[in-house]
Structure formats: C-alpha cells, structure tokens
Amino acid sequence: MATATATSPKLDLKALLRSGIGVPVGVLATLAMVILPLPPMALDVLFTFNIALSLIVVMVVFYVQRPLEFAIFPTVLLLATLLRLALNVASTRVVLLHGHTGGHAAGKVIASFGEFVIGGNYAVGVIVFAILTIINFIVVTKGSGRISEVTARFTLDAMPGKQMAIDADLNAGLITQEEARTRRGEVRQEADFYGSMDGASKFVRGDATAGILILVINMVGGLAIGMMAHDMSFSDAARVYTLLAIGDGLVAQIPALLLSTAVAIIVTRVSSAQDMGGELSKQLFGQPRALAIAASLLGVMGLIPGMPNLPFLMMAAICGGGAWMLHKRSLQQPSEEEMAAAAAAAAPPPAASESKELTWDDVQPVDIIGLEVGYRLVPLVDKAQGGDLLARIRGVRRKLTQDLGFLVQTVHIRDNLDLAPNSYRINLAGVPVGDGVIYPERELAINPGKVFGRLTGIETRDPAFGMEAVWIEPSMRDHAQTLGYTVVDASTVIATHLSNVIQTHAHELLGHEEVQHLLNTLAKTAPKLVEDLTPRLLPLGTVVRTLQGLLAERVPIRNMRTIVETLAEHAARTQDPVQLQSHVRVALGRQIVQDIAGMSTELPVITLEPDLEQLLTNSLSGNNAATPGLEPGLAERMQRRLAEAAQRQELTGEPAVLLVPPQLRQTLARFMRSIVPNMHVLAWNEIPDNRKVRLVTAVGR
Structure with missing residues (x-):
C-alpha cells in the first residue's frame, strides 16, 4: 500500500516579509489599535517596541555612510509616527476606562514612567514633559523642518547643473554610459529623498503638537471621569489620572524626540560618503590650537x-x-618640502658620462602629445597615491578615437621642475598649446551661465572653455551644486582641457602614418576601392590634406568608405584638396547635420541677406578667391553680427549654423573659425532631403 505524507503548513515570518505582505499587514494592525481595545500587557510590549525602533533608527542614521543609503527613512518616519499615535489612542482608552483602579491600569511601562522617572510627583512630570516638548517642538523639529525645506528646494534647483556635469564627463570620456546612468539615477533619488524629507518633517512637527493636546485631553478627561463616573475626590482623581497622563505622554514623547533628532541629523549631513563618527572627531577635535x-x-x-x-x-x-598629543603627532609627519628633499636625496646619482661618440640614437623624437605637470600635481598621476589622472586620460583617448575616427596618439606625461608647483602645460609636437593652474586639494565650481549666488574661494576661469569658475573646498561641493554650479575635481579639469585641445587640433595629429593605417584597415573589407584610389588616382599626400581639412572643420572621418568612394569618384576631375573636401562634405551631409542637430527634424539656420551674398560672391569671382577683398568696416560689422547671432542661439540651447551658397562656404568657414569657433558653416547642398530648415535670422550689411 502506498502511503502519502503531507507537510503541514507553517507560518514563515521571513517568507511573509519577502513577499511584501508584512508591511501592509503591520499598517492595518496599527490602524486596528485605534478601534480595538488592547490589554495592558500588549501596551507594554508595543511601547517597548516603539522605544527600541526609535533607538535603532537613530543608530542607523549615525552609521550610514550617505543619507541615500537610508532612502526609506521618510517612510519609516511616517510608519513610526502612525504607530506612536495609535498607541496614544489605545493607551488613552485604557487610562480613561480603567484609570480609577490604580496606576498600573495602563500597563507597567506607563506606570514606571509616571512613578520612577518623575518620582511620582505630577507637578514635576508636567514640567519635565513641557521641557521635552519645547525641546522637540521649538528646537529640533522646527530647525530640521527648515533645513529639510531649504535642502529640498536647493536640491531641485541643482539638478540641471548636476545633469550637465554628468553629460560633460560622459562627452569627455571620463565615465561610461552605465556609470552615467547610475549617476543620473542617484541625482533623481537624491531629489526624491530630500523632497520626501521635507514632507516627512511635517509629520514630526504635527506629532509634537498632537502629544501636547493628548496630554491635556487625558488630564482633563480623566479628572472629569474620575470625579463624576467613579466618585473619586478631586485630589485622588488629579493624582491618579495626571500621573497616568504624564507617563503616557513621556512614553510617547521620548521616542518622538529620538526620531526628531534622527531627522535633524540626516538632513544636516553632507551627501558625500563619510564615517560620521570619524569625521566628527577629526573636524571637531582635530585642531590642536583650538x-x-x-x-x-x-x-x-x-x-x-x-x-x-x-x-x-x-x-x-x-x-x-x-x-599636546595632536601637536606632537603633527610634528612626526614630514612636510611636503621634506618629502621632496628626501625623494631627491634617495634618487640614484647620475651615471658618469662616458667618452663615446654620439649616434642617431641620442636624437630623441618629439612627443606628439605631451603633458607636463608641476611637482605638486605628481600625486594626480601616481596610482600609489590614489591618482586617477592616467585612467581619465585613457578614457579621453578612447572617446576621442571613437568620435574622430582615427587612433589618437599616446599622451606622454612628465614632471617639469621649471613649472610652478600647481601648474600644468599641454604640448603638441613640443609646442605649448594650453596651460593652467590646479589646486589638487580643492574642486573647481564652474559657472555654466546661470547661478543663484556667489562662492568663497580662489576665483579663476575654466582652462578648457574660459568660463568663470571658483576653486572651492570639497566640503562646499553640495552647496555649490545647489547654487547651480558644475563642480569637478582637479583630474577632471586637466582631462577636459586635454580633450578640448585634442579636438581643436585634431587635424594636426593626423599624418601620413595614421592615414595609411586607415586605408589598410579599409582594404581588409574593400581592397579594390583602396587600390584604385592611391596611388593610382590620388597621391597619399592629397588624401592626407583632404582628411586634415575635414578635421579642421570638426567633421569626423569615421566613415572612411564613403570618403574614399567620393575621392575616387572626383579624383579624375580635380586633385585640389579644397575642392575634394567640398565634395566629401556633400557626401557626408547626413552625418554632419546629425552631429550638429541630433535627431531633430528641423535645423535652425542663420543666413546672409541677398545683397551681402551678392557682394561676397563678386569679391570671390577673381583669381584670389581664398581671400575676399572686403572693406574693413564691413568685415568688422559682419563678424560682430554673426557673433551676436551665434550667442543668441547658444542662449536658446540651439546650435549656431550659418547656411551659405556652396561657393562661399569654404571662405566663410575659414573667416569665422577664429572669431566664432562654435559656429557651423554649411552649404545648401550639404543639407539632406529629410531635414527641414528653419530660418532664425538673416545678417546684412
């Protein structure tokens, strides 16, 4: 005979919590306490649980590294407040119904707080309760509520600046798409958290008010019930019900004060990760002079x-x-000058020069891209000292290689004792093209154009784009972001400057060797196309100058197949790199407009008035077409008006695009390159058919 065994179901508390039912059931049970009477033993357990929960919340607030690690705190605060109010209602019912039987009618917890904590003296109890309520209501709750309100508003105002900083790091290749997505999620979570804390602080304030009213109701109601319903004397009723009301109020007010303190602590913490205990001892007791x-x-x-x-x-x-101990410890730590001297002393002496003939090996090639740093910036490069500049520069090279379409050369980094300690210099082919001053112990707050206040620090300008900026202390980072500043660290400043320099001088980094590599790579998939182009139709030098011209006008050369096909098609009619570049731009028109306007179907453009176009066309009709003979006053007015039009486009968040006839495009692009470098000059025949053109303004004489 086959036997079957059945396992009896058991209540699994962990499974219940994991299923998501535990919290709703607990909320419903809390609301049920308002309606259903509870025995004194249940009140003792629940009041003890309420005090324990408040202590746990305070300890969690102390030990989390960042406020966002306790993002559920507003919800916990609401549930704890709801539990405390439900217990107040349940205990009030018990006190008013059975208070005449003695001080233990509402349980031992309330009786203990009414007798032991305040010594059984209801006058003392009223005073202690009043003091606790004043501390909670006026000092802690009011202050934390104000901080929550201000922090929530500033956090929301700072969201655009933080998003811009994330986009800037992503465009510079400093972070990946996944890291950018994670940081954007943290920004949204931070805004949600402080917005919720602004509302949750109102719960605490309302709870403090409710505690005062409940105490008064319990005292007056108990006095009336004791005298009228139970024939107690005035003194007996006042003593019993007042002690019970005070004990009930203290049992609820102490957890309320703990939670109010937790709210105040978490909203006054900075958003960066830190050990609160360690930072408190370091910053408060770390100054021997104080x-x-x-x-x-x-x-x-x-x-x-x-x-x-x-x-x-x-x-x-x-x-x-x-x-004395702090001063002694500081003397044991060597200064930066002593460390530099020790390093110099430890360096091996230079080897004695040997009498030998010089060879070609002694001729050192010039670095294509070089970065020189002062000695105070060396820790940014040294991984052993926590420097991340090498990784950031590697990310910049990877991003620019993908965007430009050719392998960006290695950046050679050297220390230069001739530079100022905090200075750096960027070289191309041994020639300086950019420099700046960095403060590694500070962070750079950049004004993106609209901020809501000023910062205290070292005023400067962003070395990459020339925007107004301030070097601030790291502790001011969150405050600066709330004012609308974009805040970056020292390594990011150098990496962004390097990225901007490489993009601006990309045409100087592309040479014969790089173009030959591009052609060899294309020959793996289209060997006949490359074989027909060079050297049969075009010499390699002409191809190089054509590609350099494209890069000089910020046109990537990723699509080498289309570029080579276009060169092969027009090589029989012309070998002029300028004309070949114009043909290639027409073939790459969809890519060029896509890089400028993105996925928008409409392209806002600036044009020239017909009479100005005709004048420029006539001036280019001669043999010297590369340099139009314009009257100096007219050239200056045209430059100024085009620059103003480009600035207006930037303020609206749209690209500045100048649309001109094909015969004027090359000359005007060269004319505007040094004046308005952010303006794109396009010819009519470069606009793809699926793009609509919207006229923004027309510039005249």
Missing part, C-alpha cells in the same frame, strides 16, 4: 576663587593633553 585655547580659558576660570575649581581644572588638563 584645544589649547580652550584649555587656557578653562584653566583661568578654574583658578578664580569661588568657582568649581576641580571640574574646570580637570577639563583644562584634558583639553591641554589632547592639544
């Missing part, structure tokens, strides 16, 4: 006759001992 001054003042007060000499002198000795 401790020494405090010890001196305490010692003087301890020597005054009539003062409590022993406590003051003991505290003066403790502060003085702490100051």
